Amino acid sequence: GAVVSQHPSWVICKSGTSVKIECRSLDFQATTMFWYRQFPKQSLMLMATSNEGSKATYEQGVEKDKFLINHASLTLSTLTVTSAHPEDSSFYICSPRGTGLRGDGYTFGSGTRLTVV
């Protein structure tokens, strides 16, 4: 399967600060990136979908100004949580999709656990 690198694996930040999460596709070109959020004991919820070089499409209820997504290259996408608050504490997971058999969109990064204090 595809090789996906996501970091940091965990981060603690103060309320009001911003945090950047990186997701890299190591063995294929990711034309699309899915970003998910998972609260404890809940399933994954799609936050946004981004295509390389284009603006992201956000799911209903997800604030685009709070969760900034950059997908400027085919191997790297970033999610920045701006002015983080304790309610943003969650597990964030990326899933890149590319062309061909690799990067089918069904492989996930290892996740980033964000704790806002």
Place this chain on the structure above:
Amino acid sequence: QKEVEQDPGPLSVPEGAIVSLNCTYSNSAFQYFMWYRQYSRKGPELLMYTYSSGNKEDGRFTAQVDKSSKYISLFIRDSQPSDSATYLCAMVSSGSARQLTFGSGTQLTVLP
């Protein structure tokens, strides 16, 4: 009604038992079906991927799809303590640009 329903458990079984995990769905457009295993504080790991009714076997794991009943199952034979994790079913419809719809996950504990 959720598009995908999955019993959240928790489910505890003794080592060596056969485990049956199930999901039902309501959207007949779902064509592809996956099972993921997620360990605590890790991303989901794809276990099985099927796109037709019937059974698919991979080692100790068997995925079963019944499209007429809108019901999918994952069987784990000879369960091991290392199988303790949350298992998520996920589905993709043909026209959804490969967006996944997840079940809520079933937490499984295999007791040694």
